[in-house]
Amino acid sequence: MRGMRAAGRVVGLLAAIAATGLMFEASAGATTIERVVSPGGIEAWLVHERAVPLIAVEFAFAGGAVQDPAGKAGTATLTASLLDAGAGDLDSSAFSDRLERKAIQMNFSAQRDTIRGTMRTLAENRDEAFELLRLAVTSPRFDSKDVEISRAQILSLLRRETTSPTDIASRRWWETAFEGHPYGRPVNGTSETVSAISIADLKSYAHRVLARQNLKIAVVGDIDAEALKVLLDRTFGALPETPELYPIANVSPRGLGRRIEVSLDVPQTVVDFGGPGIPRQDPDFMAAYLINHILGGGSTDSRLYQEVREKRGLAYSVSDNLVWLDHASVLLGGTATRADRAGETVDLIEKEIRHFAENGPTAGELSEAKRYLNSAFALNLDSSTKIAALLVQLQLDGFDTDYFSRRTAMIEAVTLDDARRVAKRLLDKGLLVTVVGKPQGFASSKPN
Amino acid sequence: MLLVTALTGATVSAAHAGAEVSHFTLANGLEVVVVPDHRAPVVTHMIWYKVGAADETPGKSGLAHFLEHLMFKGTEKNPGDAFSRQVAAIGGQENAFTASDYTGFFQRVPRNHLKEMMALEADRITGLVLTDDVVRPELNVVLEEQNMRVANNPAARLGEQMDRALYLNHPYGRPVIGWRPEIEQLNREDALAFYRRFYSPNNAVVVVAGDITAEEVKADAEATYGKIADRAETNPRHRPMEPLQEAPRTVTLADMRVEQPSVSRDYLVPSENSAKPGESEALEVLAHVLGSGENCRLYRGLVVEQGLALNASASYAGTAVDYAKFAIFGAPKPGVSLPQLEAAIDGILAEVVAHGVSSDELDRAKTRLIAEAVYAEDNQATLARWYGAALATGRTVEGVRAWPERIRAVTAEAVQNAARTWLDRRRSVTGYLVKTLQSEEKRS
Numbered sequence: 040m041r042g043m044r045a046a047g048r049v050v051g052l053l054a055a056i057a058a059t060g061l062m063f064e065a066s067a068g069a070t071t072i073e074r075v076v077s078p079g080g081i082e083a084w085l086v087h088e089r090a091v092p093l094i095a096v097e098f099a100f101a102g103g104a105v106q107d108p109a110g111k112a113g114t115a116t117l118t119a120s121l122l123d124a125g126a127g128d129l130d131s132s133a134f135s136d137r138l139e140r141k142a143i144q145m146n147f148s149a150q151r152d153t154i155r156g157t158m159r160t161l162a163e164n165r166d167e168a169f170e171l172l173r174l175a176v177t178s179p180r181f182d183s184k185d186v187e188i189s190r191a192q193i194l195s196l197l198r199r200e201t202t203s204p205t206d207i208a209s210r211r212w213w214e215t216a217f218e219g220h221p222y223g224r225p226v227n228g229t230s231e232t233v234s235a236i237s238i239a240d241l242k243s244y245a246h247r248v249l250a251r252q253n254l255k256i257a258v259v260g261d262i263d264a265e266a267l268k269v270l271l272d273r274t275f276g277a278l279p280e281t282p283e284l285y286p287i288a289n290v291s292p293r294g295l296g297r298r299i300e301v302s303l304d305v306p307q308t309v310v311d312f313g314g315p316g317i318p319r320q321d322p323d324f325m326a327a328y329l330i331n332h333i334l335g336g337g338s339t340d341s342r343l344y345q346e347v348r349e350k351r352g353l354a355y356s357v358s359d360n361l362v363w364l365d366h367a368s369v370l371l372g373g374t375a376t377r378a379d380r381a382g383e384t385v386d387l388i389e390k391e392i393r394h395f396a397e398n399g400p401t402a403g404e405l406s407e408a409k410r411y412l413n414s415a416f417a418l419n420l421d422s423s424t425k426i427a428a429l430l431v432q433l434q435l436d437g438f439d440t441d442y443f444s445r446r447t448a449m450i451e452a453v454t455l456d457d458a459r460r461v462a463k464r465l466l467d468k469g470l471l472v473t474v475v476g477k478p479q480g481f482a483s484s485k486p487n
Numbered sequence: 488m489l490l491v492t493a494l495t496g497a498t499v500s501a502a503h504a505g506a507e508v509s510h511f512t513l514a515n516g517l518e519v520v521v522v523p524d525h526r527a528p529v530v531t532h533m534i535w536y537k538v539g540a541a542d543e544t545p546g547k548s549g550l551a552h553f554l555e556h557l558m559f560k561g562t563e564k565n566p567g568d569a570f571s572r573q574v575a576a577i578g579g580q581e582n583a584f585t586a587s588d589y590t591g592f593f594q595r596v597p598r599n600h601l602k603e604m605m606a607l608e609a610d611r612i613t614g615l616v617l618t619d620d621v622v623r624p625e626l627n628v629v630l631e632e633q634n635m636r637v638a639n640n641p642a643a644r645l646g647e648q649m650d651r652a653l654y655l656n657h658p659y660g661r662p663v664i665g666w667r668p669e670i671e672q673l674n675r676e677d678a679l680a681f682y683r684r685f686y687s688p689n690n691a692v693v694v695v696a697g698d699i700t701a702e703e704v705k706a707d708a709e710a711t712y713g714k715i716a717d718r719a720e721t722n723p724r725h726r727p728m729e730p731l732q733e734a735p736r737t738v739t740l741a742d743m744r745v746e747q748p749s750v751s752r753d754y755l756v757p758s759e760n761s762a763k764p765g766e767s768e769a770l771e772v773l774a775h776v777l778g779s780g781e782n783c784r785l786y787r788g789l790v791v792e793q794g795l796a797l798n799a800s801a802s803y804a805g806t807a808v809d810y811a812k813f814a815i816f817g818a819p820k821p822g823v824s825l826p827q828l829e830a831a832i833d834g835i836l837a838e839v840v841a842h843g844v845s846s847d848e849l850d851r852a853k854t855r856l857i858a859e860a861v862y863a864e865d866n867q868a869t870l871a872r873w874y875g876a877a878l879a880t881g882r883t884v885e886g887v888r889a890w891p892e893r894i895r896a897v898t899a900e901a902v903q904n905a906a907r908t909w910l911d912r913r914r915s916v917t918g919y920l921v922k923t924l925q926s927e928e929k930r931s
Contacts, residue, residue: 136851202744377630
């Protein structure tokens, strides 16, 4: 449970959060964001919402799997899985018992660049919930029995990943694109590295990464600013001021133009494709976001969906996403297709992307994409948990609370010329493609 | 998009007493439920047809789900993908799903576009137009969906075999996505016949959740859905029912890709709809005490104390017309055999049957279950799904609203009785997921 949950779907989660990070609209005026700073100097973004008697807290420590020590990939994942497994005077069963008695939900996970935490509580159990959160982030126990349970769960997950086509395709893509860089290491580690992690490594990781300076917090629900200020200091005040992070180099994905096949005896062939993305603070970002939406950003109107699924029935799903990390950015997509037409599918996707790079979107596509991204935003503001996750992402991305009022104008400002230029900038460098299964009509190729 | 879920995993719980849920029925028999939530200017609009895979004709498995896909192919009034384009144009999201008992379609849109969505959805209750040009590629899409969800996934394949073994006679044993050889034979005529037979206002429930009032919804529903004549017979759903189950069944699925073996046990138990009063609620609490959270009997016993398993859990999926499954799962540690783990699971179940649950366990489980109703209120789409699934499986709005009270009323005695009555191996199937058949040690 604990370990399995924390270890699973890390890449997917990152992509999902990254995607929601974009959607915001000025017309969602009902949501008022307050910047709250505690007497101890801890900042949180707050939306005070009384309609439902609960409180949602989301937070992130910059750090994540890139801060795993050399040869110990998976340290961040294992650490995160153990933060709620006993803390302070409470061993793991006493800690989970306290959570369960008040139906408090708490979870931690590791991504490439962050350790994230999420907590939900009924408003009536607020003080108990924040007290347990304080214990989890400031004094996790890492008792050896709990470490071994979590480690065994992660090792089991890693064994399963060795024969899962989607996991193999993704892992192969990242290790090829970022060979030699921490982004090339699997977030959950390998059986060798996870086996090598000691309790001292976990304690050292928590001490280095869980600090106040690299912490972003968002709170949504039935709590006001004054009450929150007190709880912020009480909950996070005992953390060290500054983290001790290894410097990480900026990097661009490599292996562009390369096709890699991994043979696996499965009826359906899984395809991952990707290339360079665009940094979140780049002036061309909004244009790139529109381009991504038109190409394969999840709508049934997208070019890839129309060409691959609707016209030819080659796949059930095909899409791509912009993924922006602290030290790299990529455009990453995927599909799963019948083996006898796998080569045709990859050729078709590459052809569509090349064509889009050369010609860009039509005026109609661009205006429809703008309209969509402007109005779809409100859909991400209809639950406290969603709002809180979005507010943390915006802080991680370096935005201010006025981002919402500026977003529509940023989208509207993208011209057709911008979009054409950025389509070329984003899409004409070639793709790294990893394919897992028994594909026909597909050949691996060497790097250019 | 267009997922298939067995959705049996979704527990229909209930709304917090605060939500002012209302419902009404139009003259053509369409039932409408309104769940107001004014926090954001958006609405979730869903239509649930009371037809699913269990209503298919034998030999045509997968037809309910295939039709779900084809419902996006346009009508005379809104040809091609006009509906989807309209949803995209207003920044909305849409999707659909099929289960054994129901088929649902939904849009999430800015509040001022609700009536448009209702008009489009009303139009496709009876207006679907299909040509072979759109049907044929979509069949390939569905076959790829079957590949993705089932063929590529050994655990899902075991799940299909277990369902088939659990139900000796009832069509719940049929996979929602269908058996592949039968999917391959589905065609346009099959889909249209099924559509005409089951898609009608009097066989559907509309749920609207979000920034809207009952009065607005009522006026818009009359003006849109109200114009569609009903065309289906409203027969109660009589499916072939289970005979007396007398023999425990076991199935084993071997695949070279299985790197983590596991044991699953499904018991045939009453659903919320078919249970005697209090029985379904007791099963819900029993599943929680046995298999939810780190202090549950199975996790604590097998993972923490005995050190036999990496994971262990239990669940009760009660939202169904005729029957439900009470499911147990365990993944052994390396070196522990499946029979060894299965025996340990049986030991824990026997303990609950013999001695029941403590008042402390009972209180903790009830607190968490009741809190789920409040957490659900944070998400309009979740609430809409709860009401839709309940009403599509024979329950009522009042029943959903009373769920916290019904859980509160569960006694320790009722939980023990549920364990004693329903954890009966003669009404169960046990599934092993293994790498090779040779590796399967003798069963206990």
